[in-house]
Amino acid sequence: MYLIKITVFVILMLLFVGSICKAQNRDVEKENDGDKSEAQENTVCDVDPFYKISHKEVIVPAVLIVYGITETILADNYQLLNYRIAQGMANHGKITIDNITQFVPAISVYALNIAGIQGRHNLLDRTMIAGLSGLFIGTIVNTLKYTTKVERPDKSAMNSFPSGHTAIAFLGAEFLRKEYEEVSVWYGISGYAVAVGTGMLRMYNNKHWFADVIVGASVGILSTKLAYRVYPFLRWRFNKKRNTSERIFFCPYYDGKQGGISCSLQL
Template sequence: MIKKLFFSSALAFSIQSLDAQDSIKIQPITSMSLLLEKDNSSNSKKFFQKDGVKMSIAPLILFSASAGTWGERKKIREMRNRYIPDFKVPYDNYLQYAPAATVYGLKLAGVKGRNNAGRATLSYATSLAIMGIIVNSVKYTAKVERPDGSSNNSFPSGHTSMAFTNATFLHKEYGLASPAYSIGGYAASTFTGIGRNLNNRHWISDVLAGAGIGILSTQLGYFFIDKIYKNKGDNLGLFAGFDGNGNPSFLSLKFGSALAINNFLKESELDDKKETGFEAGLEGAYFFSKNWGVGANFSFSSFPVKGIRFPLDDGYTTNFDVVTQSLGFLNVGIGPYYSYDFSDKWQMMLKTTFGHSSAANGKVFFKNEIFSDLPNNEFEVADYKPSNGFRWNSGVAFTYKLNPELGITAYADYTQTQSRITYKFNEILKADEEMNMDFNDASAKEKINYFSLGLRLTAYF
């Protein structure tokens, strides 16, 4: 049973405001008074406002997600193999460089960023050096086999590390000019990480760790170069008046548990009780005012199916098991969002979305020692194919804001859809005179209702 995840990948769009400066009010008093005022200002920072904490939040979340998915990475990859087993589009080889190319394109066009080209290049080179040392040290120490079996240097993902190093470079240089740059950079890096999974080159845990390394490397690169220059940017004065519109528009990465209300596959008698699955995906909304906006979500949910066991009556002493692959759904939806701030730190959000649910095909196996010449002692009995269908979803979320641009959100959603599931049995069984009455192709309409409870990493823009 899969109880935890992270996907794809993906991530923390405009993750943090790490470039904010703490201004010190200078008054015509003694130098000793100035020193004391500066020290008191530094010591009065709240925990989540400290530079080291802000620098670490996103990488720590991604490293934790990587560790949490390590034991389930093969099961998670199975979902890719069921949906798109033949996917091979190497766009990730090129998209990883897009954010860095954007930085230099903007500078050549004369668009002012955080730093001038020389200092930006020095910060970027330092970030790449840190990233390269970390990635290659871990790769050739851990020696994790790639999912396609091609080599033993899978963990962490170098492409994803490069992509997030470049995305954070773009965020550092131009995120203060417009959050669109940060969103675009992190979107490109997210799709790079997803591409490493889709192309079967990396496990999900490799991608999550690579994202964390990329973000951390650029943060450290800028930290060291800023110390050399003794300030936090060449052109920050240009953006002193920059501020968002104050509306709670956001992008978030979410994962959690999915709790089925009804027993799936009960019509086919392949399940004798419901089981807890998982949900993961991306969600975001654009708010036209402080309270109302339009949002969308893209998520994946999966539910294990409990097997059926019964004794054989033909002389074998072992049990006879029916094993069914988990149900998997890709979901998209769009609809109205409502937000209410209880305070500067706490926010509630309500939503209702309508959209589409696309289901994965699955297989049903007989498992017994008599099939010892087959992989896992399993004989494929049937394929099942759920139909696509209309889906609606409603939910509530509560966010604690770590700072004005980043929050941790607890959410609870209810989802309902219906699907007609068609079963196609093995031709060997249907051809057998004794069994063809029991193994004819069939279909059943299933009502699929579930609650999902989990957490979101929420980035505001």
Template sequence: MTDFIKLAVLFCLFCPNLFAQRIQPDSLEQNIDSEFNYKKLIIPTALISYGFIGLESEGIKRFNMQMRSEMNAIRKRGTYIDDYTQYVPMVSVYALNAIGVKGKSNFKDRTIALGTAYVIMGATVQGLKRLTAIQRPDGTAYNAFPSGHTATAFMAAEFLNQEFKEVSIWYGISGYVVAASTGFLRMYNNRHWFTDVVTGAGIGILSTKLAYKIAPFVKKMVFGDKDFFRGIKIDFHGGETFGVVLSASF
């Protein structure tokens, strides 16, 4: 099992370069569609809906138990690799850029989008954990629903996909392979039910898609008018006295 995940991680980092064509980065404003395509929300919405239905559906609860039994049957020992694989797709974005493969956004813009996605995802996951209080399969706590590791992994996979889908489709595919492996390992380690993982995946994907839509507004609120920052000047004066003069043009 561990060897499979290692291969998935290596695939995520390096295989897409065989198919990639480099492009120049653009700003968030240039890369976000003026009209939001609601069809892109169908899959994550369906995943989240399945999880919520599973909170009450006896049939889905039985399926959860069946999945747990199958995982218990194949598990020899637990692994902590899912604590790291959840971050692989997002780290890959910066690693690929560092070696010269350009995504659609520059460093500042993609970091704003990622930070926005993380806030949306984190707040949603933690809020639902407190609200639902579902017991984990291993009985250790009442915060199973949804899976935070899985949500992080799929948020990161969609982040990788958003940045490099115009370069090569294989970047997004490899990111989702790693994300799916993370979700599988959460069940394999007896930490989450199937519905926890499915819902986490939906939340992760949806968080990133929404983040790229609202990131330009976040950027404007946080950083304001670029011209203002360009007008700031800092002058150093030496001699008998030393001072710093800060001036700004409005």
């Protein structure tokens, strides 16, 4: 019976991924209308630092976060999907490979680059984006974990909501998709497949409720999307300050009678 419920979960996640990809199609088509020969040379400096995230990019993750929070709040009073899936997955051995698979999508970005397959950004920019994404999910996930204090299905701790493993996996999946969407769509699909598998294993191992996984996945994706929008602005601000400082010149002088420092600003 629990296999049917697992299938429902997979279908929900595939619809989730499909809606994310569909929301990005117009943006990708617009980018491809330009000079395709420059696709591999694209950097964050080419992105408008004031570009705003489209509501189409966040509506599905936002809805799933609301659903997950609602499921968690009502779980004690109503036997909702959280409990039904947890009961269906009880009484079996554990597969702890999810401790590794959570990192596979993000590591794949660097592995592909080492293999000679160039992504969207250079090493520094992609690492800064990944680090910024990690900062976002670390803040959000840990804040929720230690304020909601939801008990895990196996009763091992009071920090079940949301799933950190799933958040990291989906952060990596979206990171992989964004870096290699112009090379092949299959890189993103593969990353999301691993992320979905990680989320399923968190429930299979009785470590998380269904709502934990749904919210963790949404937080991971939204954190990555936010990082891709915030980093260009930070880079632009840094370059602006650096360029301004380079236009200010200081020069000491001494004419035999008096000395000092002259300052000139190049406009």
